[in-house]
Amino acid sequence: MRRFDGFLVALALCLALPAVLLAYDVPEKIQIQRPEKNAALAQWVGPQVEFPHGFHAVYNACRKCHHKESDKDLGKFLSCTQCHSKDDPNDNTGFYLAWHNDSTHSCLGCHRKIRQGDTGQMPPLSCTNGCHKKQ
Template sequence: LDVPCKVVITAPEGEDPHPRFGKVEMSHAKHRNVSCVSCHHMFDGCGDFQKCADCHIDRDDRSYERGFYKAWHSESEISCRGCHKAMKAKNEQTGPIGCLQGCHEAAQK
């Protein structure tokens, strides 16, 4: 598999990003000890990985568990925030949990 060093999460093509929350850069290298299917939970071992936005298409309802926003922000351990919060609860070293303290900080500069 061709794994990019860095993934940039941004508004889907054709949509304007939120002015306060810009793109988020995620390092695959920092996640090398995490199984690919932990995040790419629909991957069955065949073909290419899909982008989150291919399935998480509802952009308007932030409370919808299968929506675009929740793909990264839900309490589920298959979302970025959910995984980081679970690690923090176990006193493990983790990535950012707060919006502007690590994830969306680039938008604030």
């Protein structure tokens, strides 16, 4: 009977481990807020963008966007704005280009790339169609 208990404990541990590793917090909806110090680059767009995060996380690996995360901080995802807060619109480490640069790490960069491909998906490209609200 003791050996059987030991087997059950080992089995429970095997089943529990992947569950712990996969227990990421994946926010469903995120509101990205332009920091006060960052001037509006276009006067007609408002300071917030509603980002359907959960929807994106289903189709993309987390690290496609969370590009600074490594195996060491598995499960601990930093907000982009924690680093990308500079006001310079031409600096890749600043606020503006984190969402608009040409790489697939950024919102617009990835949306453009997908539109060029033949997946049939149509992510929004225009400022106020899908991302920014009119001011």
